[in-house]
Amino acid sequence: xxxxxxxxxxxxxxxxxxxxxxxxxxxxxxxxxxxxxxxxxxxxxxxxxxxxxxxxxxxxxxxxxxxxxxxxxxxxxxxxxxxxxxxxxxxxxxxxxxxxxxxxxxxxxxxxxxxxxxxxxxxxxxxxxxxxxxxxxxxxxxxxxxxxxxxxxxxxxxxxxxxxxxxxxxxxxxxxxxxxxxxxxxxxxxxxxxxxxxxxxxxxxxxxxxxxxxxxxxxxxxxxxxxxxxxxxxxxxxxxxxxxxxxxxxxxxxxxxxxxxxxxxxxxxxxxxxxxxxxxxxxxxxxxxxxxxxxxxxxxxxxxxxxxxxxxxxxxxxxxxxxxxxxxxxxxxxxxxxxxxxxxxxxxxxxxxxxxxxxxxxxxxxxxxxxxxxxxxxxxxxxxxxxxxxxxxxxxxxxxxxxxxxxxxxxxxxxxxxxxxxxxx
Numbered sequence: 068x069x070x071x072x073x074x075x076x077x078x079x080x081x082x083x084x085x086x087x088x089x090x091x092x093x094x095x096x097x098x099x100x101x102x103x104x105x106x107x108x109x110x111x112x113x114x115x116x117x118x119x120x121x122x123x124x125x126x127x128x129x130x131x132x133x134x135x136x137x138x139x140x141x142x143x144x145x146x147x148x149x150x151x152x153x154x155x156x157x158x159x160x161x162x163x164x165x166x167x168x169x170x171x172x173x174x175x176x177x178x179x180x181x182x183x184x185x186x187x188x189x190x191x192x193x194x195x196x197x198x199x200x201x202x203x204x205x206x207x208x209x210x211x212x213x214x215x216x217x218x219x220x221x222x223x224x225x226x227x228x229x230x231x232x233x234x235x236x237x238x239x240x241x242x243x244x245x246x247x248x249x250x251x252x253x254x255x256x257x258x259x260x261x262x263x264x265x266x267x268x269x270x271x272x273x274x275x276x277x278x279x280x281x282x283x284x285x286x287x288x289x290x291x292x293x294x295x296x297x298x299x300x301x302x303x304x305x306x307x308x309x310x311x312x313x314x315x316x317x318x319x320x321x322x323x324x325x326x327x328x329x330x331x332x333x334x335x336x337x338x339x340x341x342x343x344x345x346x347x348x349x350x351x352x353x354x355x356x357x358x359x360x361x362x363x364x365x366x367x368x369x370x371x372x373x374x375x376x377x378x379x380x381x382x383x384x385x386x387x388x389x390x391x392x393x394x395x396x397x398x399x400x401x402x403x404x405x406x407x408x409x410x411x412x413x414x415x416x417x418x419x420x421x422x423x424x425x426x427x428x429x430x431x432x433x434x435x436x437x438x439x440x441x442x443x444x445x446x447x448x449x450x451x452x453x454x455x456x457x458x459x460x461x462x463x464x465x466x467x468x469x470x471x472x473x474x475x476x477x478x479x480x481x482x483x484x485x486x487x488x489x490x491x492x
Contacts, residue, residue, distance in 0.1 A: 120223035128188030130220040184266040278332035286480035295350035296333040384408035401430030420457040433464035
């Protein structure tokens with residue numbers, strides 16, 4: 068999810084302090100700039116900054132400014148010739164350290180705008196302090212000045228960012244930073260990362276993930292085998308859930324965050340709703356793109372195992388967004404996932420006979436799909452006959468969600484479905 072704004076040209080107004088001798092001539096906003104609280108944003112970066120003016124991120128202290136003014140002061144008159152070298156190294160540090168877990172934007176001649184959606188206020192500031200110390204060390208600036216370069220953003224205005232000093236400052240800064248920041252940046256399974264927290268997508272929207280649990284029944288005995296997790300990805304500003312097509316179009320980094328948040332939410336739901344009873348299994352939805360990447364698999368292994376330890380028989384991994392994926396790519400992923408999963412399920416959004424046929428040989432042990440909103444029973448039986456029949460040609464087990472009534476569940480069972488849920492999605 069990390070982004071970098073195009074390198075902004077130096078503007079007439081540069082973020083940072085002005086001479087104290089001019090203080091009496093300045094208005095309130097300029098005095099705030101003099102104190103360092105008000106940071107000016109270059110024209111080129113304004114649109115990028117303003118789209119992150121989210122009240123929740125600001126209130127949670129997840130947005131910071133990384134000020135390079137100490138480096139600017141160190142070079143003095145040579146700053147103009149050294150500026151691009153300094154920012155290039157800073158971008159390298161941030162890209163390596165933050166990966167896809169945050170956003171960094173150069174916004175002025177001295178400032179970088181930082182968002183850590185997955186870290187708390189203090190942990191995010193501690194991370195910024197580590198970045199700044201590495202940058203200062205590279206350019207022979209006293210690392211002891213770094214705490215003063217970490218600022219918490221409190222308000223975003225047009226062309227301006229209002230800040231306050233970070234809390235990781237003062238004599239105890241090194242100890243505090245070490246205490247809060249003693250985690251590996253490359254490890255998303257760190258306890259400091261709140262997987263269920265809202266996150267900023269690569270296109271700038273603040274997204275949150277909700278997960279609910281729905282009972283799943285084995286149709287022969289109509290016995291409950293556990294629950295399935297139902298994921299919804301919601302745009303915070305509008306409250307609207309993304310459609311399956313919109314979810315599938317998200318970049319892989321966003322889908323990994325969504326998958327991790329879904330599992331985290333699902334675990335919370337299981338603890339809350341399951342009580343002392345230990346379920347037989349739990350169906351966990353995971354995006355194909357997450358499993359297809361080495362990074363995604365590495366990040367998902369630990370939470371999937373956490374879920375497996377909470378149920379009796381193990382997790383059932385349901386792979387989403389598989390339409391249009393080549394058969395050999397699917398087979399590679401199902402082979403890698405099988406050791407972690409009691410059953411590997413392929414989930415189809417549009418369950419047509421042709422779509423099922425393309426999954427033959429992909430390695431799925433089961434296929435799943437939703438019932439359409441069909442009113443008449445005769446029409447439902449016609450749909451179920453062709454759809455379940457086509458699915459059974461590809462996989463031994465067929466899971467059909469949203470049957471709505473036990474009568475329709477019975478019809479699905481007679482046609483070859485092995486598991487059903489009753490609730491409509």
